Amino acid sequence: xxxxxxxxxxxxxxxxxxxxxxxxxxxxxxxxxxxxxxxxxxxxxxxxxxxxxxxxxxxxxxxxxxxxxxxxxxxxxxxxxxxxxxxxxxxxxxxxxxxxxxxxxxxxxxxxxxxx
Amino acid sequence: xxxxxxxxxxxxxxxxxxxxxxxxxxxxxxxxxxxxxxxxxxxxxxxxxxxxxxxxxxxxxxxxxxxxxxxxxxxxxxxxxxxxxxxxxxxxxxxxxxxxxxxxxxxxxxxxxxxxxxxxxxxxxxxxxxxxxxxxxxxxxxxxxxxxxxxxxxxxxxxxxxxxxxxxxxxxxxxxxxxxxxxxxxxxxxxxxxxxxxxxxxxxxxxxxxxxxxxxxxxxxxxxxxxxxxxxxxxxxxxxxxxxxxxxxxxxxxxxxxxxxxxxxxxxxxxxxxxxxxxxxxxxxxxxxxxxxxxxxxxxxxxxxxxxxxxxxxxxxxxxxxxxxxxxxxxxxxxxxxxxxxxxxxxxxxxxxxxxxxxxxxxxxxxxxxxxxxxxxxxxxxxxxxxxxxxxxxxxxxxxxxxxxxxxxxxxxxxxxxxxxxxxxxxxxxxxxxxxxxxxxxxxxx
Numbered sequence: 001x002x003x004x005x006x007x008x009x010x011x012x013x014x015x016x017x018x019x020x021x022x023x024x025x026x027x028x029x030x031x032x033x034x035x036x037x038x039x040x041x042x043x044x045x046x047x048x049x050x051x052x053x054x055x056x057x058x059x060x061x062x063x064x065x066x067x068x069x070x071x072x073x074x075x076x077x078x079x080x081x082x083x084x085x086x087x088x089x090x091x092x093x094x095x096x097x098x099x100x101x102x103x104x105x106x107x108x109x110x111x112x113x114x115x116x
Numbered sequence: 117x118x119x120x121x122x123x124x125x126x127x128x129x130x131x132x133x134x135x136x137x138x139x140x141x142x143x144x145x146x147x148x149x150x151x152x153x154x155x156x157x158x159x160x161x162x163x164x165x166x167x168x169x170x171x172x173x174x175x176x177x178x179x180x181x182x183x184x185x186x187x188x189x190x191x192x193x194x195x196x197x198x199x200x201x202x203x204x205x206x207x208x209x210x211x212x213x214x215x216x217x218x219x220x221x222x223x224x225x226x227x228x229x230x231x232x233x234x235x236x237x238x239x240x241x242x243x244x245x246x247x248x249x250x251x252x253x254x255x256x257x258x259x260x261x262x263x264x265x266x267x268x269x270x271x272x273x274x275x276x277x278x279x280x281x282x283x284x285x286x287x288x289x290x291x292x293x294x295x296x297x298x299x300x301x302x303x304x305x306x307x308x309x310x311x312x313x314x315x316x317x318x319x320x321x322x323x324x325x326x327x328x329x330x331x332x333x334x335x336x337x338x339x340x341x342x343x344x345x346x347x348x349x350x351x352x353x354x355x356x357x358x359x360x361x362x363x364x365x366x367x368x369x370x371x372x373x374x375x376x377x378x379x380x381x382x383x384x385x386x387x388x389x390x391x392x393x394x395x396x397x398x399x400x401x402x403x404x405x406x407x408x409x410x411x412x413x414x415x416x417x418x419x420x421x422x423x424x425x426x427x428x429x430x431x432x433x434x435x436x437x438x439x440x441x442x443x444x445x446x447x448x449x450x451x452x453x454x455x456x457x458x459x460x461x462x463x464x465x466x467x468x469x470x471x472x473x474x475x476x477x478x479x480x481x482x483x484x485x486x487x488x489x490x491x492x493x494x495x496x497x498x499x500x501x502x503x504x505x506x507x508x509x510x511x512x513x514x515x516x517x518x519x520x521x522x523x524x525x526x527x528x529x530x531x532x533x534x535x536x537x538x539x540x541x542x543x544x545x546x547x548x549x550x551x552x553x554x555x556x557x558x559x560x561x562x
Binding site: 007008011012013014015016032039069072073074075076079081082085088089090 | 203210510511512514532534537538539540541543544546548549551552553555556559561562
């Protein structure tokens with residue numbers, strides 16, 4: 001890369017997903033994060049019961065994210081060739097885990113508030 | 117309990133939106149455009165020509181920019197290796213030339229037929245005559261299949277013949293022939309030409325991919341892959357050549373250096389090579405012909421500058437006489453005899469750099485010198501020969517090799533992505549990020 005600026009990165013991601021889908025994904029991520037922060041502020045506490053479900057979903061999110069990336073790139077675990085590959089694999093898994101956990105926690109908080 | 121701020125869903129979202137709006141307002145304003153009436157003609161709407169015009173319209177105000185290209189389709193050529201290994205469909209590499217051209221640029225959808233660098237005109241096949249103040253020649257190169265007796269393009273995909281350089285459809289047909297080999301086994305014969313060529317890594321990639329797929333498929337245990345090349349080394353950069361030599365050794369790919377493909381007999385499934393050896397006592401070159409049998413043959417023909425360039429007197433007189441690349445300064449890409457002419461991309465007569473990655477580095481250099489010339493100044497940007505090659509070694513792994521004119525490795529991510537290691541991350545880049553980066557480059561944004 002000659003110059004890896006934010007605008008270059010955004011241009012690359014726009015081409016990767018298509019401009020509409022990319023910004024829709026960004027918006028979805030922002031909205032879910034905002035809702036998560038919203039329910040935390042609204043409830044003024046972390047519900048351990050919801051948090052347990054969110055935690056239980058984490059391995060599923062991690063595995064799903066890794067399999068998704070491998071699926072769209074015709075590759076597999078045997079292709080791990082060096083330390084950076086392990087880091088990338090773990091990074092993908094962590095993103096999947098945290099992403100799904102936030103989604104599950106937020107969804108429970110919004111849907112099942114009365115049940116608590 | 118008293119509360120100053122009562123969070124509601126609507127209020128919270130409103131706050132978030134306001135924040136996003138403020139962030140967008142903070143984007144930097146673009147620099148002032150240069151006012152000019154210059155007539156700029158670009159020959160070729162491939163990677164180089166398209167990327168350049170998209171950048172020029174952002175920099176110039178009032179310039180008359182014309183781009184000449186007779187081909188309707190724009191080809192993402194870095195994808196052809198993937199198509200020829202059955203990993204992507206042919207249409208993965210195809211878009212329309214007009215999809216990428218900005219407003220304010222005139223497309224003449226004809227081939228350039230003649231260039232007169234003294235009168236500063238370009239004539240097209242349809243008879244249009246364009247006068248220019250500045251000319252950028254970026255027509256790419258031509259594949260000289262006639263130089264290989266016995267071969268014709270209609271054979272590709274049948275009788276074990278592949279030729280992935282020929283375009284998306286031929287790359288897909290190449291996979292048909294290669295796939296048969298990966299299922300049934302036999303002898304695969306890989307070639308490369310004696311001339312300069314675009315993406316010198318592609319012949320290696322094809323050999324690696326075909327071997328990898330064969331090793332997992334029905335052909336396992338009953339195939340041989342032979343790699344031939346007219347050159348003395350497997351790659352122009354010595355440290356990379358050594359690495360490839362080691363990998364070929366591990367993978368059982370046999371190499372035949374100093375073997376130049378001369379002709380083929382498709383009926384007999386035999387290709388004929390000229391083998392060059394140095395006589396041990398006289399130190400003279402001894403040339404012999406060698407016949408090699410094949411079940412799968414990958415043909416890459418000699419590559420040359422288009423006829424219009426070679427006829428126009430723009431080529432080097434004392435270098436690459438049979439190929440006709442444009443005579444230009446290797447740091448600025450400016451023509452050595454006609455300073456208002458620049459060469460870009462495959463056609464440029466520089467020692468390295470017939471790849472899309474090279475184009476990405478070359479375009480800003482030409483842009484800088486062109487705009488400086490319009491302003492009556494001297495440009496400062498230089499091109500150091502940067503070329504990059506995600507050298508695929510298996511389905512799922514690649515080496516991210518980057519180098520310059522001096523055969524130095526110039527890794528973009530030193531200490532993070534090792535250039536000479538077969539890595540998954542390098543494959544991910546090729547699979548996911550490369551086309552997106554290429555497209556962003558076409559739009560002048562990367």
